[in-house]
Amino acid sequence: MGENKFGKYVLFGALLGAAVSFFDRHTREQVSRKSNAILSEIGFYSKNPDILKWKLKEKKEKYQSVYDQLTEDVTYIKQQVEELKTLTPQVKELVVNTKDAFVESKDEYKSIVNETAEPQDSETKK
Structure with a gap:
């Protein structure tokens, strides 16, 4: 029996689509801005884990009350x-x-x- 190639081709298609979308300058800039923002946020919370704990606790209490x-x-x-x-x-x-x-x-x-x-x-x- 042959391998199931569906998953591989879907992944390949997604990667190809992402690569093609980077030909647009606006898309590249937007992805770059969002990536930088996420990286800076990760850096901030890695230096301030207490703030992250406090925010997570606050969210948990909010969802618990809902x-x-x-x-x-x-x-x-x-x-x-x-x-x-x-x-x-x-x-x-x-x-x-x-x-x-x-x-x-x-x-x-x-x-x-x-x-x-x-x-x-x-x-x-x-």
Whole structure:
């Protein structure tokens, strides 16, 4: 069986693309500026590791607080969903009972209206 050359060719293509992109002067300058900035930052933090530790700790606390807030929000939403699940059958029963009450009232109103209307009709027929 032959070797899988896909990975090699992808890497070769990426390197070739990077080399071609360096023909543009603006790209070369931008890569040079960013590389110099990264190197100077690495040098600074290698001389001041306490600052790096402090910044990393600060970031960790920030992400931890975001995580804690998200956890609280998810817990609250879960509680609301569970409450909604328990309330849904009760609300459904309440709506059905209310509908039934209106239907019964409607029938009662019809019968009352019909009772009051019939005597007048019978008196006018006489």
